[in-house]
Amino acid sequence: MDKNSRISGFHKLGIKGRLAAVQSFSQLDEQTVTLYENTGNLPAELADHLIENVIGTMNIPVGIATNMKIDGEDYLIPMATEESSVVAAVCNAARQCYDSGGFTTSMSGSLMIAQIQLVDIPNPEYCRTIILESKEKIKAICDECDPILVKFGGGFQDVEVRVIDTPSGVMVVTHIIVDTKDAMGANAVNTMAEKLAPHIESWTGGKVYLRILSNLADKRVARARAIWTCEAIGGESVRDGIISAYHFANFDPYRAATHNKGIMNGVSAVVLATGNDTRAVEAGAHAYAARKGCYRSLTHWEMDKQGNLVGSIEIPLAVGLIGGATKLHPMAKANLTILGVKTANHLARIIAAVGLAQNFSAIKSLATVGIQKGHMSLHAQNIAMMAGAVGDEIDKIAQILVTKSLVRIDVAQEELTKLRALG
Numbered sequence: 001m002d003k004n005s006r007i008s009g010f011h012k013l014g015i016k017g018r019l020a021a022v023q024s025f026s027q028l029d030e031q032t033v034t035l036y037e038n039t040g041n042l043p044a045e046l047a048d049h050l051i052e053n054v055i056g057t058m059n060i061p062v063g064i065a066t067n068m069k070i071d072g073e074d075y076l077i078p079m080a081t082e083e084s085s086v087v088a089a090v091c092n093a094a095r096q097c098y099d100s101g102g103f104t105t106s107m108s109g110s111l112m113i114a115q116i117q118l119v120d121i122p123n124p125e126y127c128r129t130i131i132l133e134s135k136e137k138i139k140a141i142c143d144e145c146d147p148i149l150v151k152f153g154g155g156f157q158d159v160e161v162r163v164i165d166t167p168s169g170v171m172v173v174t175h176i177i178v179d180t181k182d183a184m185g186a187n188a189v190n191t192m193a194e195k196l197a198p199h200i201e202s203w204t205g206g207k208v209y210l211r212i213l214s215n216l217a218d219k220r221v222a223r224a225r226a227i228w229t230c231e232a233i234g235g236e237s238v239r240d241g242i243i244s245a246y247h248f249a250n251f252d253p254y255r256a257a258t259h260n261k262g263i264m265n266g267v268s269a270v271v272l273a274t275g276n277d278t279r280a281v282e283a284g285a286h287a288y289a290a291r292k293g294c295y296r297s298l299t300h301w302e303m304d305k306q307g308n309l310v311g312s313i314e315i316p317l318a319v320g321l322i323g324g325a326t327k328l329h330p331m332a333k334a335n336l337t338i339l340g341v342k343t344a345n346h347l348a349r350i351i352a353a354v355g356l357a358q359n360f361s362a363i364k365s366l367a368t369v370g371i372q373k374g375h376m377s378l379h380a381q382n383i384a385m386m387a388g389a390v391g392d393e394i395d396k397i398a399q400i401l402v403t404k405s406l407v408r409i410d411v412a413q414e415e416l417t418k419l420r421a422l423g
């Protein structure tokens, strides 16, 4: 019989019913079904409420970044990632700037932006003025939507109005700027934008289409900086190589994409470990990197007057401690306990420091021995497992691959056969 993915009411079946339907559709064996049934540290019932059409959960390793000194305090930082060498890279970078003070961080604030798109406007500048002069009314409408946020010192802060010319005609785009405090704030500001929209229509006579937050959270920017002495990193040529790698990224979008991907290896891992929205942070980071019309590096690498390497990062970080999965996922709560953060801004500053550390290690490797040496020697364990190695065999085979500088699955299989033949 032909497979049919049109399953009306799939969402009403419950986890067991859905899994049975998938088992029959995909001919899953019992062992595979058991994998879905074991939801590990996320109870099935909770998973079923977090997203839709749940059939199971999927574990991602959580590793701890050590050596992190941030604003004079030491932290252990949980990172959730499937990629080898990412956690090691942060530990390695932090080790090399620990004695020169670690990371210093700051935050621009916790302001989020929601946009309201207004069309059918023959007099956009006139309407812009009408909206701007309605600031007090806008504040009242927005704050009424979220008394809890206001109670915690947040709520509406400002309004900005932009006129943009598009192939669909002129649009008047209202930005409401809201302090969302310890929430990431997407739902909070979306509610306000939807509530405000009909008022904007009635004040201007235009038509509103979209009412949604902007992920270009450029009023919620985290900054981190650190000093690496030449002595700690292996000399002046290493420093110069890192600065040159930065210039390459800053002036070539093909390189910048990979450079920033390396930064996001660290950033997204902490965002995920704390139950925050990785897509929101990633979209914001990449849009911010392109804000000056050309896609550039999120970090900056320079030499100070003493000849030290100095690095800095500036990245929008819309993360929260309230809302989304942060308060619900038991592992997100546990990871936040390890971090010991008290505010969303505190978390964002830590994440910025991790991004900077990650970038240091990646470009240091790239500018010196190459990425394969460190990354591939750790990745060798994955290759060994893919070749079928288990238990003690994994380390033994990985070691052979690294020694031979041949981190390949066919070589791993050959070596595994030899190892097993030896008994």
Ligand SMILES: CC(C)(COP(=O)([O-])OP(=O)([O-])OC[C@H]1O[C@@H](n2cnc3c(N)ncnc32)[C@H](O)[C@@H]1OP(=O)([O-])[O-])[C@@H](O)C(=O)NCCC(=O)NCCSC(=O)C[C@@](C)(O)CC(=O)[O-]
Pocket: 067, 083, 084, 085, 086, 087, 088, 089, 090, 091, 092, 093, 095, 258, 259, 260, 261, 262, 263, 265, 358, 361, 362, 363, 365, 366, 371, 373, 374, 375, 378
């Ligand atoms: C891999 C290392 C750290 C080895 O670095 P190493 O210098 O060979 O290691 P080491 O054995 O001398 O140890 C130095 C320190 O590194 C850490 N370290 C060392 N090994 C481990 C480990 N197994 N587990 C945890 N931590 C580890 C640890 O902190 C250790 O200090 P210690 O604890 O001994 O006092 C280094 O080569 C490195 O930092 N490489 C960069 C790796 C990297 O960037 N990975 C990201 C994935 S690649 C990618 O996706 C992004 C990229 C590269 O394309 C981005 C871009 O292009 O910009």
Ligand SMILES: NC(=O)C1=CN([C@@H]2O[C@H](COP(=O)(O)OP(=O)(O)OC[C@H]3O[C@@H](n4cnc5c(N)ncnc54)[C@H](O)[C@@H]3O)[C@@H](O)[C@H]2O)C=CC1
Pocket: 146, 148, 149, 152, 154, 180, 181, 182, 183, 184, 185, 186, 187, 188, 189, 190, 213, 215, 277, 279, 280, 320, 322, 323, 324, 325
């Ligand atoms: N484009 C995007 O990025 C979008 C993201 N989302 C999702 O929205 C979720 C985040 O939305 P939120 O509004 O943060 O979550 P939320 O609506 O679950 O919780 C935020 C609310 O918590 C209350 N609150 C209690 N204590 C607070 C405190 N100390 N500080 C601030 N608020 C406090 C406030 O009423 C606030 O509005 C995430 O799951 C995200 O994935 C949703 C739509 C679009």
